Amino acid sequence: MTYYHYFPSPFGKIYLVGNDGGLSRLLVDNGTKPFEISDDWIRSEERFKEAVKQLREYFSGERKAFDLKLNPAGTDFQKTVWQALAEIPYGESHSYKDVAVKVGNPKASRAVGMANNKNPLPIIVPCHRVVGANGKLTGYAYGLEMKRRLLDLEKVTRLFGRLIKRYGYLEEWWPAESEFEIMVGAVLTQNTNWKNVEKALANFNGKLSPEFIEKTETDELSEIIRPSGFHNQKAVKLKALCEWFAKYEYDTERVRRQDGETLRTELLSVKGVGGETADSVLNYAFDKPYFVIDAYTRRIFGRMGVQVPEAYVDLRLMAQSMFPASASVYKAYHGLIVEHAKAHCKKTPDCVDCPVNDLCEFKFERNVQQRAKIESGSLFETA
Numbered sequence: 001m002t003y004y005h006y007f008p009s010p011f012g013k014i015y016l017v018g019n020d021g022g023l024s025r026l027l028v029d030n031g032t033k034p035f036e037i038s039d040d041w042i043r044s045e046e047r048f049k050e051a052v053k054q055l056r057e058y059f060s061g062e063r064k065a066f067d068l069k070l071n072p073a074g075t076d077f078q079k080t081v082w083q084a085l086a087e088i089p090y091g092e093s094h095s096y097k098d099v100a101v102k103v104g105n106p107k108a109s110r111a112v113g114m115a116n117n118k119n120p121l122p123i124i125v126p127c128h129r130v131v132g133a134n135g136k137l138t139g140y141a142y143g144l145e146m147k148r149r150l151l152d153l154e155k156v157t158r159l160f161g162r163l164i165k166r167y168g169y170l171e172e173w174w175p176a177e178s179e180f181e182i183m184v185g186a187v188l189t190q191n192t193n194w195k196n197v198e199k200a201l202a203n204f205n206g207k208l209s210p211e212f213i214e215k216t217e218t219d220e221l222s223e224i225i226r227p228s229g230f231h232n233q234k235a236v237k238l239k240a241l242c243e244w245f246a247k248y249e250y251d252t253e254r255v256r257r258q259d260g261e262t263l264r265t266e267l268l269s270v271k272g273v274g275g276e277t278a279d280s281v282l283n284y285a286f287d288k289p290y291f292v293i294d295a296y297t298r299r300i301f302g303r304m305g306v307q308v309p310e311a312y313v314d315l316r317l318m319a320q321s322m323f324p325a326s327a328s329v330y331k332a333y334h335g336l337i338v339e340h341a342k343a344h345c346k347k348t349p350d351c352v353d354c355p356v357n358d359l360c361e362f363k364f365e366r367n368v369q370q371r372a373k374i375e376s377g378s379l380f381e382t383a
């Protein structure tokens with residue numbers, strides 16, 4: 001008797017198929033490969049409960065290995081290759097040649113490629129971790145886009161695992177004494193560094209409140225926040241933000257009770273509030289699960305070799321799909337990005353002693369370039 005079940009995933013609807021011997025197939029309905037549900041198969045949610053749970057944990061970055069009873073159909077050679085694939089560690093990629101060596105037949109790269117392609121349990125048996133000899137992505141049954149996203153998910157999860165080990169879990173990272181101070185800080189930090197924001201905040205001399213900003217003339221407010229730069233524009237933005245806050249009678253609990261999407265839409269309609277400012281306010285001031293994307297996020301993800309979408313919202317949704325939907329997780333992870341960008345991953349990075357320097361593609365490429373320069377002598381040339 002064959003059973004099946006399906007559930008939605010970030011990659012499309014996933015169908016699980018199996019029998020008493022275990023899970024035999026995982027099919028992804030993402031439009032790249034046609035498949036059919038046989039009339040004989042019986043739908044059973046119960047039988048696949050554990051597999052669905054583990055896959056969901058994997059998609060949210062919480063699980064790195066699967067512990068399921070598997071029963072894939074294949075030749076002995078294919079099964080040996082699939083076993084070797086299952087042993088490639090999370091977040092790493094091996095070449096076909098590596099796998100061929102592992103199965104004891106170094107000349108069988110091509111046969112390994114074919115067995116890889118026939119893997120009936122993708123994701124669980126991680127054939128996406130096999131890449132070309134030069135590190136380039138090669139074919140994937142469900143398309144290269146899905147392969148890239150799976151590898152990115154694992155890279156990002158490993159990145160944060162290392163950053164937590166180095167810097168700790170930084171949930172209380174945003175330096176502010178009240179929700180309103182976070183809101184003001186989110187505007188003042190636009191196009192400047194936090195030291196300047198601190199100077200501007202100190203200029204309020206303990207009088208920072210929405211009522212104070214509301215009654216202070218724009219020119220005077222602009223002088224107070226001068227150290228943050230772009231002070232004339234920021235004064236107007238702070239006034240506009242307070243106007244929005246007034247709709248909630250300056251009551252942070254009332255704001256918190258409103259749903260996140262409504263708040264986000266409202267905030268984005270406030271003059272001078274873009275995606276990063278809105279998400280900083282939502283996440284840090286009102287505990288809504290919105291991941292803050294900033295230039296540091298782009299820099300570090302990009303250097304790690306993650307394919308970073310250009311649009312702010314696409315990168316935010318990509319990041320959010322990789323972690324449990326939790327305001328506190330997003331706060332901590334954004335804090336880690338900022339800490340790491342300041343400690344090591346600066347514009348000119350300080351890669352020595354960086355906690356992820358063995359995973360970083362940028363460092364690897366830089367080393368290759370430097371080696372090439374040294375070999376050609378150009379590193380020591382003088383003008």
Ligand code: SF4
Nearest residue numbers: 345349351354357360
């Ligand atoms: S190795 Fe260098 S470039 Fe890569 S993340 Fe670390 S500091 Fe940044």
